[in-house]
Amino acid sequence: MYQQLANKLMKEQDLEEFVDGSGDDGFIVFTLGSMVSSMPEDKAKQFFEAFRQIPQRVLWRYTGAQPKDVPKNVRLLKWLPQNDLLAHPKAKVLMTHGGSHGIYEGICNAVPMLMFPLFGDQADNVHRMVSRGVAEKLGMYDVTTENLLDALNKIIHDKSYKEKMVMLSQIHLDRPVQPLDLAVFWTEFVIRHKGAEHLRVAAHDLNWIQYHSLDVIGFFCHRSLTVLWVTLKCCMFCTRKCCRKGTSKKKQQ
Template identity: 50%
Template sequence: MMGSRFLWLLWAYTCCWSAGFCGKVVVWPTDASHWINVKVLLEELVLRGHEVTVLVPSSNLLIDYRDTSSPFTFEVLQVPFTQESLDAIMEDFLNFWMNEISNLTPWEIMWRMKKDLEVFTNMSKQTCDTLVTKPQLIAKLRQAKFDILIADPLCVGGELIAEILAIPFVYSFRFSDGNVVERLCGGLLSPPSYVPASTMRLTDQMSFVERLKNFLFYFYMDLFFLKFWQNEWDGYYSNVLGRPTTLCETMGKAEIWLIRTYWDFEFPRPFLPNFEFVGGLHCQPAKPLPKEMEEFVQSSGEHGIVVFSLGSMVYNLSYEKSNVIARALSQIPQKVLWRYKGKKPETLGSNTRIYDWIPQNDLLGHPLTKAFITHGGTNGIYEAIYHGIPMIGIPMFADQHDNIAHMRAKGAATELDFSTLETQDLVDALNTVINNSTYKENVLRLSRIHHDQPVKPLDRAVFWIEFVMRHKGAKHLRPAAHHLTWTVPFPLSVPLPRPASPTADNCLCAAKKVVYSHVIVVLC
């Protein structure tokens, strides 16, 4: 173990010597799949000669700070919540989205989401407290003279630490609900006529009613989060920094926003010069499979295999639902490799093998792979795009519905509803995606777009982090909107359908456009 760490350090110092530049990076990470993604970036930074220190809570999901072979230095924050309580919270959260939500009214769902947000916010504050209330720890971090902080705005606190340490920070980010953080704090332009709000499950081709819903959702999310931030975070940040400020103002100081998508995934829309696409930075060519797994894959013959994973977080499928799925998988000619931790389903077919863990990227890159059953997480979506594998999406929460909506719109996936999923639904979806060549052709087109970039996503991410370290920021890319009061850059009017009266019609449609978020959009 120590030998592996020594080799990492030896390589880092060799790179540092040859490049003539060695930076010091501190990280405020977000857990789960976010950590899986950013870990690849951090490992690359170490390979380029930089020192990486991760501020990690003592109770977390996937960040193994006890791993002595890790190339990172871990500064463990002793949080008051236990590992058991965190696991229980996450299990309850997943159970809600997988098993309970279909039986609730929209208002009950919103109330539950608000309560979950309060729980996670409280844990975030407790994590922040373990650092901001410890003068000795702050002094230690200041003495380390870090050049940059990397954070994910989903886990509030990183930007506050950067302010305390007086260093620039960069975000690694997928999205926020309704794109509130990107729009209100980052200044990103989002015309509601053709830019669907995240979590709305819409595309850029919207009817008038969908555009109106999109506009209202943006409006509601703005009001909700501005009020929530004011109540929960603005005073906290002001007290810690000793001056009046807000969470959004502090987030807006991010030098670069590394967005974990690309135009193979996104719908065309305006972006800012300090927003950079790095989607798929974790993807890589497939490596050989373990011997036993390769033999099983080869036994599939001309039918090939199906890869099935619902991600790193989903492990509590009900036994009933597991049998529904297993029965469907037993009815297809392909061999199936299923990442699954629960009780073995009694309907499991001889063509299906279950594993606690699978080398997903390597399986998706195997020439015999025909389809990928996925929950729609961004990491898995990008591995499928990278290797050109069509998808059957079974989204459950967070960005997953939006991700699958994007893939459906681009003809690379079909979607199933987990709450109503029946055996025949999955059988039909698999047969459609595998036997209809259009899905394969479309995802191969996306794969060609992904690979045909002037700079690889991982190299692009590293470049901008190093750029910020070299220049102590990237202020020349920062839009002037950050320095205006919120009313100045947002001339608003109310979107209305075309009136029945010819006179009113002439008055309204003389300027037939509505201004929103810096951009004129046509609504009638």
């Protein structure tokens, strides 16, 4: 289904012609994930100004209002077939927020990255890529036309980024069983063994009280209240004893 949608989009929006026509300079894929659909106009202008100064073409996933003065080498799309584009031999850089899926697609297709971590695990993901020499990092709030342009030119023209990414891709793809074959095997395994009951999670057989551990919580609450009650009674008993001794001494005096 994904492949059909990707092929349809490539034909309808002339993406194939756009990327094939990028020549030796190639093209850049820019996406910040599904949670970031657009950006403030002044920030977008900084990106546009940088893109205007490079020979590469840019495919940018952008679902917000259409900005003004979009450079001729930039194509804005509401959705793009990211994995198919990265598999193209002319793909030069993946500009990404550092999500796990995008990183894996970049590694599988051996495309160096320019990364803009935004939240969650992305900062750690980006650090891992930068430390391996296959990516550069820029803070989204610190981006300027100059440092964006410098980072892109560094990744594109410094061959070490591509070489290290190719090596990382070879390591990642070198496995005894390919993912598709593994998925087929387990699907057939479940069919052969009539649902594979022995692999079924035991949680499916629990009632809602057991599933949410309400019986365990109730037990510990009862124990805690019992200990608290006993402790309180002991304190009250000791207090009474001390008060009685004090009263007896006063009477004797």
